[in-house]
Amino acid sequence: GNSVTQMEGPVTLSEEAFLTINCTYTATGYPSLFWYVQYPGEGLQLLLKATKADDKGSNKGFEATYRKETTSFHLEKGSVQVSDSAVYFCALSDETGGFKTIFGAGTRLFVKA
């Protein structure tokens, strides 16, 4: 079945550091891939997405590239801010999963001033 694996947290960085959160997936079809962000006490928000191989999703300085050859969708940001502190979830969806989205376990990011 489909699955998503992302790096365990927490990840602690200083402000303006480079961020990478790794995400790999297993899927039988041709999934769409997503990154969601959850701030404390809130629901998840869609951060970015990519629907086919080699697509790059981007938003608010975050980027992720759909790599079919390595089945990966790593999240990157060149310079993090304290306000980026949150939990980040990688996810996939395709028709073989019955239109359900499979979420990774989440990676908590702390950014220090």
Next chain:
Amino acid sequence: DGGITQSPKYLFRKEGQNVTLSCEQNLNHDAMYWYRQDPGQGLRLIYYSQIVNDFQKGDIAEGYSVSREKKESFPLTVTSAQKNPTAFYLCASSILSGAGSIYGYTFGSGTRLTVV
């Protein structure tokens, strides 16, 4: 503005009591979902619905029930059969296409349920 509204934000349940969590969306989305999130954990799917008057069990449906009488509404009832209901509950919706939920989910702000 379009979105998903969950209510209440906080809910307290006594032992043996049924409680219902509300979820309403004005996005005209086809599908709706309920997830449970425990502290420091990921999301676990409780129930989902792709069309009105139809819904399917997710991975942890035992002790929960849902209805989908209107496209906009997907209430979740936590029954007394759910032995450990304390958690953060998230409702979501999505447009469906032939390739799955390619547009992603819109989430509500959640309901925190505590057993007292």
